[in-house]
Structure formats: C-alpha cells, structure tokens
Amino acid sequence: MEYMPDFKLHRPDNIEDAVKLRAEEPDALFVAGGTDMIVNVRRGIEQPKHLIDITAIEELKSILRDGDGLHIGAGVSLKELQSNADVLRDYPAVGEAARAVAGPTHQEYGTVGGNLCLDTRCLFYNQSEWWRQSNDYCLKERGDTCHVAPGGKRCFAAFSGDMAPSMLVYGAEIDVAGPNGRRRMPLTDLYRNDGMAHLTLEAGDMLTAVHLPKALAGSPSRYEKARVRGSIDFPLAGAAVRLEMDGKTVKDFVVALTAVNPYPQIAKGTDAYVGRELTDEALDEIRELVRKQAKPMRTTTVAPWYRRRVVGALARRRTEEFAG
Amino acid sequence: MSDDAKQSAVRCTLNGRPRRDFVPDNMLLVDFLRETVGLTGTKIGCDGGECGCCTVLIDGEPRHACLTLAAVCDGAEIETIESLDTGGRLAAIQRGFNEKLGAQCGFCTPGMVMAAEGLLRENPNPTDDDIRAGLAANICRCTGYVKILEAVHFAADELAGRDKEAAA
Ligand SMILES: Cc1cc2nc3c(=O)[nH]c(=O)nc-3n(C[C@H](O)[C@H](O)[C@H](O)COP(=O)(O)OP(=O)(O)OC[C@H]3O[C@@H](n4cnc5c(N)ncnc54)[C@H](O)[C@@H]3O)c2cc1C
Ligand code: SF4
Ligand code: FES
Ligand code: FES
Numbered sequence: 138m139e140y141m142p143d144f145k146l147h148r149p150d151n152i153e154d155a156v157k158l159r160a161e162e163p164d165a166l167f168v169a170g171g172t173d174m175i176v177n178v179r180r181g182i183e184q185p186k187h188l189i190d191i192t193a194i195e196e197l198k199s200i201l202r203d204g205d206g207l208h209i210g211a212g213v214s215l216k217e218l219q220s221n222a223d224v225l226r227d228y229p230a231v232g233e234a235a236r237a238v239a240g241p242t243h244q245e246y247g248t249v250g251g252n253l254c255l256d257t258r259c260l261f262y263n264q265s266e267w268w269r270q271s272n273d274y275c276l277k278e279r280g281d282t283c284h285v286a287p288g289g290k291r292c293f294a295a296f297s298g299d300m301a302p303s304m305l306v307y308g309a310e311i312d313v314a315g316p317n318g319r320r321r322m323p324l325t326d327l328y329r330n331d332g333m334a335h336l337t338l339e340a341g342d343m344l345t346a347v348h349l350p351k352a353l354a355g356s357p358s359r360y361e362k363a364r365v366r367g368s369i370d371f372p373l374a375g376a377a378v379r380l381e382m383d384g385k386t387v388k389d390f391v392v393a394l395t396a397v398n399p400y401p402q403i404a405k406g407t408d409a410y411v412g413r414e415l416t417d418e419a420l421d422e423i424r425e426l427v428r429k430q431a432k433p434m435r436t437t438t439v440a441p442w443y444r445r446r447v448v449g450a451l452a453r454r455r456t457e458e459f460a461g
Numbered sequence: 462m463s464d465d466a467k468q469s470a471v472r473c474t475l476n477g478r479p480r481r482d483f484v485p486d487n488m489l490l491v492d493f494l495r496e497t498v499g500l501t502g503t504k505i506g507c508d509g510g511e512c513g514c515c516t517v518l519i520d521g522e523p524r525h526a527c528l529t530l531a532a533v534c535d536g537a538e539i540e541t542i543e544s545l546d547t548g549g550r551l552a553a554i555q556r557g558f559n560e561k562l563g564a565q566c567g568f569c570t571p572g573m574v575m576a577a578e579g580l581l582r583e584n585p586n587p588t589d590d591d592i593r594a595g596l597a598a599n600i601c602r603c604t605g606y607v608k609i610l611e612a613v614h615f616a617a618d619e620l621a622g623r624d625k626e627a628a629a
Contacts, residue, residue, distance in 0.1 A: 240598025
C-alpha cells in the first residue's frame with residue numbers, strides 16, 4: 138500500500154449540502170469519478186482533509202432535452218454521454234470527444250463535470266511524490282521554480298480535457314452552484330489562461346450542468362486529438378470544428394482547441410471566413426491561424442513545436458472534410 | 462451525513478455475498494479487496510489508472526479498483542476475478558484465455574479478463590475492433606494482444622453456441 142493522506146469522506150445526496158461543506162472547509166475538495174482526483178491524491182499532489190464525493194447526488198446525473206436545448210448534468214458519465222441519441226444526432230463532436238477520453242474503463246465512471254474541471258497537466262507535476270521531491274517540486278505545487286520556464290513566475294501546465302472544445306464550439310453555458318446560490322454563465326468564462334489557477338470557480342462553487350443550445354442542434358461538428366498511444370492517452374493537442382456551409386461558401390465556422398494552452402479556447406478569427414469559399418489557400422490560412430494561437434510549452438514528453446503543428450493540421454483536416 | 466470518525470459503513474455485495482464492513486475513508490477498493498478481504502486476484506500494476514490490472518466489475522461495469530474508494534462502494538455489487546468460475550468450472554472467458562494462451566506472465570490477466578467479461582455482457586458478439594476498443598484501458602506487456610483477441614472470440618463463440626443449444 139502506498140501513501141494516502143488521512144481524509145474524511147463525505148457523501149452528500151444534494152447540491153446544497155455539498156456546496157456548504159466545500160465552502161466551510163478550506164481543505165475540502167470535490168471528487169466525482171475520481172479518475173483524476175484519486176490519482177492526484179495518491180501521488181500527494183492533492184492532500185485534502187475532506188473529500189466530498191458527489192456521486193450520490195441524483196440531480197447531477199440526468200440528460201434532459203427541452204425547448205432550449207440539451208441539459209447535461211455534471212455527474213453524467215462519459216459512457217452515457219456518448220451513448221445518448223440526442224448528443225450523437227445534434228452535437229456530434231461532443232460524443233466523439235467523450236469516446237476519445239482516456240480508455241473505455243475511465244469513460245464508464247469518469248464524468249462530464251470532472252472532465253471540464255480537470256486540473257492542468259505538466260511533465261513536472263503529474264509525477265509521484267518522490268519524483269517531484271527529487272526535483273524540488275515546482276511553482277504549481279510546493280516549489281518555487283518552474284522547470285518549464287525557470288526564469289518566470291507563471292505556470293504553463295496545459296489544460297488537457299477533451300470535452301471542453303466540443304462544447305465550446307456550440308457556445309455551451311454552464312450552471313454553477315455556490316454558497317450564494319446558483320448562476321448560469323458561458324463555458325468560456327469557466328477558464329482563464331493560468332496553469333496554476335485555470336478555473337474561475339470560487340471555493341464552494343460546483344459545476345452542476347452544461348447546456349447546449351437548441352439553436353445550434355444539428356450543426357455539423359467534429360473533434361480530433363493527437364496522442365502518443367491511440368488506445369489511451371491525454372491529448373497532446375485537440376481541436377473541435379463546427380462548420381455550416383451554404384452551398385460552396387462558409388455560413389458559420391467555429392474552432393476550439395485544447396491541450397495547447399493552460400485553458401481551452403475558441404480560436405479567434407474564424408468569422409473572417411464566413412461568406413468565403415474554402416479553397417486550399419483558405420484552408421492553409423486557417424491552419425496557420427490556429428497554430429499562431431497555440432502556445433504549448435515543454436509540458437509533455439512531445440516537443441512543443443510538434444503540438445503546435447499538429448493542432449493546426451487537425452483543425453485544417455476537419456475543416457476540409459466539411460468543405461467536401 | 463456521516464459522523465466525525467474517518468471511516469464509513471459499507472454494505473455491498475461482493476462476488477454474490479452480502480457484506481457489512483467499516484472501512485477507513487482513505488482506503489482504496491483494491492486495498493480493501495486484497496488486504497481486508499484477502500482476495501488477491503485483483504492486481505496493482507501502476508500508481509493510478511494507467512494499466513487496468515485492477516479492473517473489477519461494479520454493478521456490472523468495468524471499473525478501476527485502484528481509483529475507487531472502498532467507502533464509495535456502499536450499495537454496490539462488486540465482482541472480482543474470483544467470482545467467475547462456478548464450482549471450480551472456469552467461465553467461458555477464462556477458458557478462452559486458457560485455450561488460446563491469452564495469458565503469459567499472467568499479471569494483467571485478472572484485469573483483462575474482467576474487462577473482457579464486462580465487454581461480452583454488453584456486446585456478446587464483438588468484432589476485433591470492438592475488442593480492441595473495449596480492452597483499450599488494459600495494458601499487457603507479454604502477449605502482444607493477438608492471443609487476447611483470440612481468447613475473447615473463443616469465449617464469445619462458446620457462449621453463443623451454448624445459447625443456441627439452450628434455444629434448441
Ligand atoms: C490513464 C488516464 C488517462 C486519461 N486520459 C484522459 C484523456 O485522454 N482526456 C481527458 O480529457 N481526460 C483523461 N483522463 C482524466 C479523466 O479520466 C477524465 O478527464 C474524466 O472525465 C475526469 O472525470 P472524473 O469524474 O473522474 O473527475 P474527478 O477525478 O472526480 O475530478 C477531476 C477534477 O474536477 C473536479 N470536479 C469534479 N466534478 C466537479 C464538479 N461538478 N464541480 C466542480 N469541480 C468538479 C474535482 O475536484 C477534480 O479537481 C485520464 C485519466 C487517466 C488515469
Ligand atoms: S509549467 Fe512549470 S510551474 Fe507549471 S506544473 Fe510545469 S513545471 Fe510546474
Ligand atoms: S493498478 Fe493500474 S489501473 Fe489500477
Ligand atoms: S500476460 Fe504478462 S502482462 Fe499480460
């Protein structure tokens with residue numbers, strides 16, 4: 138048996154109790170499927186005094202469709218998400234992204250909320266206790282130097298969740314429950330460009346649901362990631378594309394990226410292609426546009442230049458497929 | 462809500478038998494199975510979620526015992542490799558691994574077998590691609606996977622054959 142910190146486990150059956158517990162205890166953390174949190178606890182990266190397991194909260198587990206669109210509870214598993222007929226028909230990139238997360242066993246119990254709130258990742262951070270200790274830890278956790286950019290005071294750990302881009306291209310919104318009640322906000326506002334604190338959630342805030350708008354249901358989309366092993370691996374780079382054509386010209390076009398920055402982002406500048414044909418030159422421009430916005434650092438075993446190039450290539454390829 | 466002690470009551474069904482336990486809150490299911498219950502078939506091959514050696518079925522679905530807290534299994538039905546045989550007779554999936562040499566060193570085998578068992582329950586007639594996708598979270602250093610594909614096909618065929626007999 139290895140190191141496990143001595144925490145108390147709570148299993149509230151409703152959102153209010155979970156949020157209250159989290160807000161009251163500074164050393165409390167949420168755990169859903171645990172496919173990232175328990176790894177980090179075992180490695181001593183997280184040392185909670187209280188773990189709040191949210192899998193007993195029924196309210197988080199449903200997928201509902203109404204006149205506004207599709208409402209996906211944060212506790213829905215990636216397996217259920219990729220098996221849902223509405224998701225597959227109306228928001229195809231979302232199903233594709235769910236199938237691309239980790240391996241099939243992780244998808245059985247890994248959740249949508251855990252994926253969107255996934256901690257950022259780095260070669261110098263996602264390591265065992267003795268490994269990190271031998272390197273004097275790093276800025277993100279207990280240390281005072283960043284081994285990726287030693288001069289600076291910033292952390293460049295990459296956001297490496299697969300779900301976010303597939304939802305960003307649909308302009309997804311999220312519900313957050315906090316000590317002061319519930320609020321709705323755009324998914325983009327969940328994130329900021331800071332590897333050390335990439336989520337804008339305050340202590341006590343819980344992501345409770347994701348909303349995909351009805352207006353974009355059926356809008357064609359794809360998600361593709363590059364990874365070391367095809368079977369099971371975090372993305373080195375990932376791109377979702379949503380593209381509607383009007384004959385030969387572009388009608389609506391959004392690209393979103395993951396794993397190439399500390400936060401998942403919508404690529405800027407794709408609206409300039411609305412009304413244009415997707416010629417080879419236009420596709421090459423789109424590839425460069427995406428590459429310029431990807432700023433991967435040496436946070437994986439694979440070199441940053443490759444991840445920058447590949448994210449552009451993924452976006453170009455997926456765009457070209459829709460252009461037909 | 463639970464009291465202040467850092468332990469929880471767990472009522473679960475383990476390999477068909479109901480149990481009641483008090484487990485430390487920070488105990489992993491894999492340690493509960495191996496250390497508390499003494500079922501050492503479930504293996505630990507990595508420091509969390511990478512290898513699939515610890516795969517068990519919870520409510521019929523494959524899950525990593527190394528990323529699951531024992532206390533969270535309250536109310537769950539847990540099946541480990543020890544549950545598969547009936548009175549000493551191997552289950553179809555175990556016979557598949559035996560007949561087709563799907564195991565070499567055998568360390569990945571309990572997890573691989575449980576993941577394959579979960580797959581077959583959901584999809585009794587898998588293609589090569591279905592098996593590859595269904596076992597993608599399980600790593601084997603020895604076999605090169607070809608023999609494992611054959612083992613799963615063997616089990617699927619055998620189960621289908623028995624179904625036909627039953628129907629006839
Ligand atoms: C070997 C391996 C490979 C992996 N590969 C991938 C991959 O390719 N792509 C990928 O995206 N992920 C990957 N993962 C990570 C993980 O399996 C998935 O991201 C999964 O979706 C996380 O969900 P979870 O429910 O298990 O999250 P947990 O581990 O329970 O939680 C993750 C984080 O989110 C927080 N959280 C959970 N739910 C909420 C909520 N409702 N509100 C606020 N905060 C919350 C937790 O506090 C924690 O910080 C991999 C993991 C492993 C072990
Ligand atoms: S980018 Fe630097 S500070 Fe951030 S996790 Fe990696 S080494 Fe640590
Ligand atoms: S022991 Fe490796 S995945 Fe559980
Ligand atoms: S048989 Fe040795 S690891 Fe699979």
